[in-house]
Amino acid sequence: MERVSEHELAIWRYFVKTHALIIEQIELDLANQKRVPLTTYDVLIALYEAPEQRLRLGELVHKTVLSKSGLSRLVDRLAREGLLRKEKSHEDGRGAYAVLTDDGERELRKAWPIYAKGIKNYFAAPLSIDQRNSLQQALYSLYESMKQLGQEDEAT
Amino acid sequence: MERVSEHELAIWRYFVKTHALIIEQIELDLANQKRVPLTTYDVLIALYEAPEQRLRLGELVHKTVLSKSGLSRLVDRLAREGLLRKEKSHEDGRGAYAVLTDDGERELRKAWPIYAKGIKNYFAAPLSIDQRNSLQQALYSLYESMKQLGQEDEAT
DNA sequence: CCCCTATTGTTGACTACGCAACTAAATATA
DNA sequence: TATATTTAGTTGCGTAGTCAACAATAGGGG
Numbered sequence: 411m412e413r414v415s416e417h418e419l420a421i422w423r424y425f426v427k428t429h430a431l432i433i434e435q436i437e438l439d440l441a442n443q444k445r446v447p448l449t450t451y452d453v454l455i456a457l458y459e460a461p462e463q464r465l466r467l468g469e470l471v472h473k474t475v476l477s478k479s480g481l482s483r484l485v486d487r488l489a490r491e492g493l494l495r496k497e498k499s500h501e502d503g504r505g506a507y508a509v510l511t512d513d514g515e516r517e518l519r520k521a522w523p524i525y526a527k528g529i530k531n532y533f534a535a536p537l538s539i540d541q542r543n544s545l546q547q548a549l550y551s552l553y554e555s556m557k558q559l560g561q562e563d564e565a566t
Numbered sequence: 567m568e569r570v571s572e573h574e575l576a577i578w579r580y581f582v583k584t585h586a587l588i589i590e591q592i593e594l595d596l597a598n599q600k601r602v603p604l605t606t607y608d609v610l611i612a613l614y615e616a617p618e619q620r621l622r623l624g625e626l627v628h629k630t631v632l633s634k635s636g637l638s639r640l641v642d643r644l645a646r647e648g649l650l651r652k653e654k655s656h657e658d659g660r661g662a663y664a665v666l667t668d669d670g671e672r673e674l675r676k677a678w679p680i681y682a683k684g685i686k687n688y689f690a691a692p693l694s695i696d697q698r699n700s701l702q703q704a705l706y707s708l709y710e711s712m713k714q715l716g717q718e719d720e721a722t
Numbered sequence: 723c724c725c726c727t728a729t730t731g732t733t734g735a736c737t738a739c740g741c742a743a744c745t746a747a748a749t750a751t752a
Numbered sequence: 753t754a755t756a757t758t759t760a761g762t763t764g765c766g767t768a769g770t771c772a773a774c775a776a777t778a779g780g781g782g
Contacts, residue, residue: 413682413686414682414683414685414686414690415690417698417702418685418686418689418690418698419685420702421689421690421698421701421702421705422685422689422690424702424705424706424709425585425689425701425705426585426589426631427631427709428705428708428709428712429581429582429585430631431709431712431713432708432712433582434631435712435715449738466760467760467761468759468760468761475582475583475586476739476740477739477740477741478760478761478762479739479740479741479742479761479762479763480738480739480740481761482760482761482762482763483738483739483762483763484738484739486762487738499760502747502748502759502760503746503747503748503760504745504746504747504748504759504760504761505747505759505760505761506760506761526569526570527570529570529574529575529578530569530570530574532708532711532712532715533574533577533578533581533708534570534571534574534577534578536707536708536710536711537704537707537708540700541700541703541704541707542573542574542577542704544696544697544700544701544703544704545577545581545700545701545704546573546576546577546580547697547700548693548697548698548700548701548704549577549580549581549584550580551692551693551694551697552584552588552688552689552692552693553580553583553584553587554692555688555692556584556587556588556591556688557587559591559688603768605768605769622730623730623731624729624730624731632768632769632770633769633770633771634730634731634732635731635732635733635769635770635771635772636768636769636770637731638731638732638733639732639733639768639769640768640769642732643768655730658729658730658777658778659730659776659777659778660729660730660731660775660776660777660778661729661730661731661777662730662731723782724781724782725780725781725782726779726780726781726782727778727779727780727781728777728778728779728780729776729777729778729779730775730776730777730778731774731775731776731777732773732774732775732776733772733773733774733775734771734772734773734774735770735771735772735773736769736770736771737768737769737770737771738767738768738769738770739766739767739768739769740765740766740767740768741764741765741766741767742763742764742765743762743763743764743765744761744762744763744764745760745761745762745763746759746760746761746762747758747759747760747761748757748758748759748760749756749757749758749759750755750756750757750758751754751755751756751757752753752754752755752756
């Protein structure tokens, strides 16, 4: 196994730091407008995009960046706040669905412009078309290689 | 202001998810080998690279992804664990330095191979030379644009 | 020199999250 | 069909992190 080069390390640091800065800034923008934080947003949008605005918790966890316990708690909180509703599954007695409520959808619509503006300003706009395309390519490669790794783990 | 496109949104999602997956995996690798978590590592390496292995807490906070209170607590913790030492500043009565200890450096040396392997395997290796270079370019653009934004904020 | 403002770092109160152990239901095995 | 294994989600417990308020010091004007 080859050693990591200075160059690679430098890129890595940009990756980590840039990610943190952008997320932080978007989070700040959302908070300033009294909107939901990103993790919440991610759950709501995942539900919104799902057929019938409903998803099993297990599917939901894959769409987010949380652990399953983290997601379980978050979903409970959001249910308490009325942004979604929990329903137990009929097909599977262990399972539960999270279902987007009208309030949840409203909140989503309010948060989205702010989030979108963040993505546009902090992430999309500073890049040229070329940069954007090659960033996509690179991220896709990385994502695929991580996904594969995750599957190997599960096979253990 | 232009709306964010589907394409841009898709890249953004890869960005967030990929980052999370890689960090998570490296964190896991470190924990499996009973080594310090990434935030700790970041502090130790920043000190290691600093002249005389010492930095003001204010400088340190910029090298990490923590808030200043978060950093303050982390530094306290690390001091308790003996990985660094806190020294109050002579030039500035309010200030404090974090200074890397021998134990801290030892820990650093133990953690580094695992971390490096993670960067190599999950981040560097899956990319072609071209991808790597353009990723660097793109990240650099993003970083610079965020840095500028941060400076505007401070000027408020 | 004294006061006013800015800066450095800490602290109290709180929250979100992870891990690991758990319950309950589903599925495979025998 | 009885038992073992796997899977879905929850929960107890601990920790790390944030924000906002704070103390202490620094650095100007007047």
